[in-house]
Amino acid sequence: MGEDGTKARHVAIIMDGNGRWAKKRHLPRALGHQRGVEAVRRLVRGARDFELEALTIYAFSTENWRRPDEEVSDLMALMKRFILSDLDEMAENGIRLKIIGDYKAFRPDVVELIEGALSRTAANTGTILAVALNYGAHDEIARAATKAAAKGAITPETIAAELDTADLPPLDLLIRTSGEERLSNFLLWQAAYCELYFTETLWPDFTADHLAQALESFTRRERRYGGR
Numbered sequence: 450m451g452e453d454g455t456k457a458r459h460v461a462i463i464m465d466g467n468g469r470w471a472k473k474r475h476l477p478r479a480l481g482h483q484r485g486v487e488a489v490r491r492l493v494r495g496a497r498d499f500e501l502e503a504l505t506i507y508a509f510s511t512e513n514w515r516r517p518d519e520e521v522s523d524l525m526a527l528m529k530r531f532i533l534s535d536l537d538e539m540a541e542n543g544i545r546l547k548i549i550g551d552y553k554a555f556r557p558d559v560v561e562l563i564e565g566a567l568s569r570t571a572a573n574t575g576t577i578l579a580v581a582l583n584y585g586a587h588d589e590i591a592r593a594a595t596k597a598a599a600k601g602a603i604t605p606e607t608i609a610a611e612l613d614t615a616d617l618p619p620l621d622l623l624i625r626t627s628g629e630e631r632l633s634n635f636l637l638w639q640a641a642y643c644e645l646y647f648t649e650t651l652w653p654d655f656t657a658d659h660l661a662q663a664l665e666s667f668t669r670r671e672r673r674y675g676g677r
């Protein structure tokens with residue numbers, strides 16, 4: 450419990466440092482991403498212990514298309530493999546998969562797999578694993594504002610109701626690994642009042658213990674939402 454009596458319900462993570470993890474070991478970047486997926490798996494397995502309602506992870510940004518073709522296709526392959534290998538376990542553990550961002554821009558085989566995974570876990574009531582794919586906050590806010598305008602007045606509430614995260618609890622804590630301290634177009638709207646947590650740990654080294662530490666730090670913060 451935090452000083453204000455709340456417990457983190459929704460945590461988001463910018464999973465940074467896969468490349469540097471690999472470089473330090475003179476390994477290919479792809480292996481860093483592969484180890485990054487293993488870190489995702491560890492957290493998803495531990496999600497229930499943390500009693501999180503939602504975990505949102507930044508897997509592929511609208512800017513990541515600028516990476517070399519080979520790296521983009523390595524990331525796609527890893528995502529496919531992750532769904533194929535882990536979907537059963539996630540489904541059995543009550544995880545509900547959700548995608549934020551415009552994933553339909555991905556290759557048809559990837560889109561098909563994603564949609565299968567979404568429908569397979571749709572009725573689950575455990576932790577929501579929201580994966581940001583082809584996601585950028587500017588794009589999300591522009592899409593939401595367009596939808597809000599089509600329905601009537603544009604207000605903070607009508608925009609928020611159209612965001613990709615509209616059905617998730619408010620964002621409590623945003624973690625970024627690898628020592629970088631920026632938001633990189635991730636959940637800009639949702640981050641208005643969330644707590645930020647930066648750690649030097651590179652993403653492939655991130656464990657459930659690191660998440661526990663971040664959550665523990667959250668409980669010690671006092672959130673005032675502009676009041677006093």
Ligand code: FPP
Binds near residue numbers: 465508513
């Ligand atoms: C940042 O490391 C990481 C990414 C751009 C991709 C994150 C993707 C994964 C962890 C794997 C895919 C996820 C799922 C759900 C299967 P970086 O390459 O920018 O590292 P660097 O800054 O050290 O170069």
